Amino acid sequence: MEESSFMQQVSGPGTGVDKPFGPVAAVFLAAGIGALVLGVLTMLAEANEGVKSWLEWSTSVGPLSGKTIVAVIAFVVAWVVLGIGLRGRNPKASSIFTWTAVLVAVGLVLTFPTFFQAFAPEE
């Protein structure tokens, strides 16, 4: 995919060589993936007692410890992997930003209590 009008240059000052969009795509998609992983883990921990226990990496913090650590690891790993994969490339910026917004939106929905508490086993 080539640069779209989204990346169109405008005339005027501004120094520096034109840089490929790939590294920016990598960090934004990674942020979206981190948000999505956090949401999925939140839902899974609510739905399954085994997952909830596994995520309790710290007794004092509870399952939130595992959820946040795994989400941050997912963010960092995705950033590195996508950074390598997209190095020197120019994916379409509008698509990348749209995908990031979608991933973050899904992450937000999955971390919304009314939504994830619906997956809690009946008592």
Added chain:
Amino acid sequence: MHLTYREWWAVVHGMGLGALFLLAFAGGFAEFWSLRSGELSEKGIMTRTRRLEIGTWVMAIAAWATVITGTWVVYPWYRSTAADSPKSLLVANPSTADWHEFGMEWKEHIAWIAPLLATAVAFTVTYYGTSLVKHQGVRKALMVFFTASFLIAGVAGALGAFITKAAPVH
């Protein structure tokens, strides 16, 4: 006037880092807004870009510091199983239970999305440097994600303030 050790940490988490986050957002947003090539000299672009880098990185670092201190320092005191812990007090009363069941349950999770977005924005500003002004579409997208990060943190911060008012950490 006296604050306990735990109250000091709550102040650092909610008011100290929260205020820094707010200031960095306001400054960063103003610099984003003004970074338009037709209106600036080359020197103006360099100055604004430098301030933008500082503002976005300060906001990202403040966001990380806020969620780390919130989750790993203050939250364990909040959720302690002791009968007088804030969580115990909130859930024991049906009229305040939602502050935990909804408020804290949402806050503790979404807050972590804010630093992810803030880091992506700060990295992009540093990556493009002064040439960001030539990519107006990217600049506008960065403003959207920068604002989204702020709003997400704002929701978490507001819930935190209300929860602290209902059942403070002592």
